[in-house]
Amino acid sequence: MTRSxxxxxxxxxxxxxxxxxxxxxxxxxxxxxDAELGAMPALCPERARAxxxxxxxxxxxxxxxxxxxxxxxxxxxxxxxxxxxxAYGSPMFAGHTPSADAAVVRNVRDxxxxxxxxxxxxxxxxxxxxxxxxxxxxxxxxxxxRISGGSSGGSAVALAAGYVPIAIGSDTGGSIRVPSAYCxxxxxxxxxxxxxxxxxxxxxxxxxxxxxxxxxxADVGLxxxxxxxxxxxxxxxxxxxxxxxxxxxxxxxxxxxxxxxxAFDDAVRTVVDLGARVQEASMPEAEAIHPAFGVIQRAEAFxxxxxxxxxxxxxxxxxxxxxxxxxxGAQVTLRxxxxxxxxxxxARSAMAALLESVDVLLTPVAACSPPPIGEERVQHAGSERExxxxxxxxxxxxxxxxxxxxxxxxxxxxxxxxVGVQFSARLWGDDDALAAAxxxxxxxxxxxxxxxxxxxxxxxxxxxxxxxx
Numbered sequence: 271m272t273r274s275x276x277x278x279x280x281x282x283x284x285x286x287x288x289x290x291x292x293x294x295x296x297x298x299x300x301x302x303x304d305a306e307l308g309a310m311p312a313l314c315p316e317r318a319r320a321x322x323x324x325x326x327x328x329x330x331x332x333x334x335x336x337x338x339x340x341x342x343x344x345x346x347x348x349x350x351x352x353x354x355x356x357a358y359g360s361p362m363f364a365g366h367t368p369s370a371d372a373a374v375v376r377n378v379r380d381x382x383x384x385x386x387x388x389x390x391x392x393x394x395x396x397x398x399x400x401x402x403x404x405x406x407x408x409x410x411x412x413x414x415x416r417i418s419g420g421s422s423g424g425s426a427v428a429l430a431a432g433y434v435p436i437a438i439g440s441d442t443g444g445s446i447r448v449p450s451a452y453c454x455x456x457x458x459x460x461x462x463x464x465x466x467x468x469x470x471x472x473x474x475x476x477x478x479x480x481x482x483x484x485x486x487x488a489d490v491g492l493x494x495x496x497x498x499x500x501x502x503x504x505x506x507x508x509x510x511x512x513x514x515x516x517x518x519x520x521x522x523x524x525x526x527x528x529x530x531x532x533a534f535d536d537a538v539r540t541v542v543d544l545g546a547r548v549q550e551a552s553m554p555e556a557e558a559i560h561p562a563f564g565v566i567q568r569a570e571a572f573x574x575x576x577x578x579x580x581x582x583x584x585x586x587x588x589x590x591x592x593x594x595x596x597x598x599g600a601q602v603t604l605r606x607x608x609x610x611x612x613x614x615x616x617a618r619s620a621m622a623a624l625l626e627s628v629d630v631l632l633t634p635v636a637a638c639s640p641p642p643i644g645e646e647r648v649q650h651a652g653s654e655r656e657x658x659x660x661x662x663x664x665x666x667x668x669x670x671x672x673x674x675x676x677x678x679x680x681x682x683x684x685x686x687x688x689v690g691v692q693f694s695a696r697l698w699g700d701d702d703a704l705a706a707a708x709x710x711x712x713x714x715x716x717x718x719x720x721x722x723x724x725x726x727x728x729x730x731x732x733x734x735x736x737x738x739x
Contacts, residue, residue: 272721275341275435275489282329282340289329289340293322293384296342300386300433308408309418309427311347312355313387318342321384336382337503338436338496344428345438347388348395348421349375349480350469358471359391359421361404362580362587372469374438374480374497381496381503386434390424393592395440395473396571397421398448398661401643403589409643410452411722412687416640419449425483426453430722436493437483442473443567444635444665446481447677451635451690454679454721456707458482458490461698462672465497474570477563477669486718487678487708494700506701508709511545515706516628520553523560523663524637525651533681533689534634537710541632544713549628555620556667558613563666565602565610572599614670621671625696630706635690636661639683668692674700676707679718 273281281287297315304310325340350356350368357363371379379385390408392400400408400423408423410416411430418427422439426449429437439446441459450457458481465480472478482493488505495503517538526534542548575581581588581596588596625631637660641648648657668675673694680691693710695702711718 272432273435274486275338275484275492276486278341278435279339285329289322289325289384290319292340293318293342293386296386296433299431303431306409306414307411307427307431308406309390309424309431309433310344310387311357311390311406311424314354314385317353318384318386325382325384336380337501338378338492339382341383341436342386342434343378343383343436343438343493344386344389344425344434345375346395346422346425346440347391348440348471349438351375351385351388354385354388356388357405359393359395359402359405360588362584368469370469373466375469377499378438378493378496380499381501383436383496388424389422389428389437392421392423393589394471394575395421395442395445396592396595398444398658399643399646400424400449407643410640410687412454413685415642416685416687417452417643419452419640421445422457422483423449426450426455426457429453429455429483429485432721435485436489438493438497439481439483440470441479441481441669442477443563443662443669446479446483447635447665447675447690447692448661450483450677451679452640452687454688454690456484456487456490456679456711457677458494458704459668459675460494460700461674464700472570472574474567475574476570477567479669479672487676487704487711490676491704491708494704506705506708508712509705510541510709513546513629513706514627515541515546515548516551516624516631517548518551518553518556518624518631518633520556521633521664521667523556524660526634526637527639527650527683529683530634530637530639530689533683534691537632537680537691540710540713544709551624551628551631553620553624555613555617559617559667559670560663562610562613562617563662563670565606566614566670568595568599569602569607572596572602617667618671621667621673622696629695630702631694633692633694634664635677635692636664639685639687668694672697674698674703676703678707678711680710681717
């Protein structure tokens with residue numbers, strides 16, 4: 271599935287492409303590759319084929335079609351999906367099958383998109399690696415020994431591997447943007463509150479953002495409109511010319527690896543070449559953001575799991591990493607939470623002032639390359655560091671403050687794995703963030719057009735050989 275959603279829709283309308291054949295091809299690609307990549311824990315192929323056949327008949331008969339009619343998609347296994355197994359990444363919910371779709375899933379299906387199945391996630395979406403020892407781990411298609419990023423790892427892998435052109439994810443501390451950056455796809459975290467979280471397992475309710483993922487910014491725009499229930503979603507035009515792009519050294523609390531820094535510097539030069547003015551901006555409250563986020567996330571996640579009756583009654587059924595985070599959540603006091611909330615409000619005011627002086631903000635997504643699966647500590651800048659501490663300072667400000675943010679590919683590291691940057695805008699300036707990312711992507715076609723086809727072809731060939739035997 272190398273065509274974009276926009277290209278598929280054009281092909282359906284012209285009769286060049288068949289929704290039934292496209293869905294069959296997507297399912298065949300999943301069957302060929304997913305044993306290696308681990309992106310899809312649950313599929314609904316019979317229903318998908320039936321919906322594709324009905325969609326094709328409607329196209330032939332000239333009947334009204336939804337804005338995403340016939341486009342296959344996947345959704346993170348954190349969102350309820352009617353009649354499709356939904357485990358929230360946990361063995362506690364193995365075999366659980368909801369009777370109704372989450373609100374955004376329902377809207378996308380109502381727009382005519384065809385759900386193929388659920389994409390892999392970290393246990394209860396609480397992690398930046400998508401390493402899930404009990405329910406299966408997704409692998410980065412650029413290097414299958416490396417993490418995909420999390421917790422929407424399966425959605426990003428499904429896109430990079432060409433299963434589908436669009437996918438739904440969620441972002442609480444970077445969970446859309448990190449896997450999008452590491453898999454070379456596009457990930458959009460909207461303004462907080464733009465989309466309903468009905469039918470989505472909560473991690474930290476004041477931080478949770480359902481969002482859109484795709485292979486191109488234009489497809490992200492289409493998906494965002496469908497998620498909002500728009501019958502005729504529009505894609506904002508690309509644009510950076512004449513805009514002011516902020517660069518904020520205060521937010522770069524962790525030094526970037528040399529290859530990541532090089533990609534970021536190239537991104538800044540591209541922005542200038544597009545006619546934007548780059549302006550350095552200050553954020554005096556930056557150092558308080560990550561600690562405040564940690565307290566708020568742990569406290570809200572602890573409440574989620576206690577109210578659900580899972581903690582501490584079923585503590586032994588959690589993976590070690592999530593269990594450890596819940597134990598830390600139990601230690602958060604009311605005073606801690608109130609202090610963190612005050613720090614959040616101060617940071618919110620500081621960010622609002624920053625965004626009064628620029629149109630969009632450009633920042634890295636992570637300071638380092640994705641580590642090998644199973645390694646939580648990495649060598650960085652001459653010392654050993656926790657992987658989370660090299661990523662979250664760059665991603666959590668946008669969640670804590672609710673800013674619309676779009677991650678897009680900006681280069682490749684020394685391993686040949688994508689490096690991402692993110693464009694952010696003021697609250698409800700979602701179109702501005704997306705327009706900036708689209709302009710950047712349009713200006714770097716050679717960079718954006720590279721996909722891990724050789725690695726995938728090797729895996730597919732190997733599976734064919736096993737089948738022939």
